[in-house]
Amino acid sequence: MELKTKITAEPGKQDLLITREFDLPIRLLFKAYTVADIVEQWMGTKVLKMESKTHGSYQFETTDDKGNVVFRANGVVHEFIPELKITRTFEMENTPFGVQLEVVQFEQLTENTSKVTIHTIYETGEQRDQVLRLPFAQGINMAHNRLQEIATKLK
């Protein structure tokens, strides 16, 4: 089976490329990226703030069963062009992974299919590799918990 989500991370570089095609019109793909309660559902984190506009900002937060914050991230939107491009920063708070620059491009393929291309640039190649090696596979919420554990150890 062909992999739908592709990731390119060349050795020694400080960036990576994620691409994915969707059976969705571009209008709906873009909406999924910009409406807070939809982002919450697929990213698996609470969205505290989502200003989908140039110079807007956003904030994510995940809490465990007891209400402890296990993951918090934020960023600012540098450029926002509907159904075409979002350039923004992303930073996981209280982790040593630094800030990353995300250039998210949206492309219409046919009337009912579309594609997203995410170019992420990290501060260093080392930070990129650390993020790539986080144990994400166990599920997003689990990953966030583990992330916090690891981040604490790395401090």
Next chain:
Amino acid sequence: MNLRRDVFQAIADPTRRAILLLVASQTMTAGAIASNFDTARPTVSKHLQILTECNLLQQEQSGREIYYHINAKKMKEVADFIEPFRQMWDDRFNKLESIMKNYKGE
């Protein structure tokens, strides 16, 4: 001895990646490997040492010569290291796609 050799630092170097490509097709001696590069022989030896220390290369003594061959298992591990990260994004995007299909009528 540096016990904290990082396999990702090892493959970040272009000469070391070229060595891995070279040895991937056949087992070679240090001399044969070095003859493929303009770099000084001791520099190539240092690269071989680093690749051996992080288990990307394995040494095999044959008479007076030491042959280097690639450790396929370790190489695969390195190649697969982004797979969990890719899987996470694939899960997220699958979810995005199924959620948004409900909005199609709008």
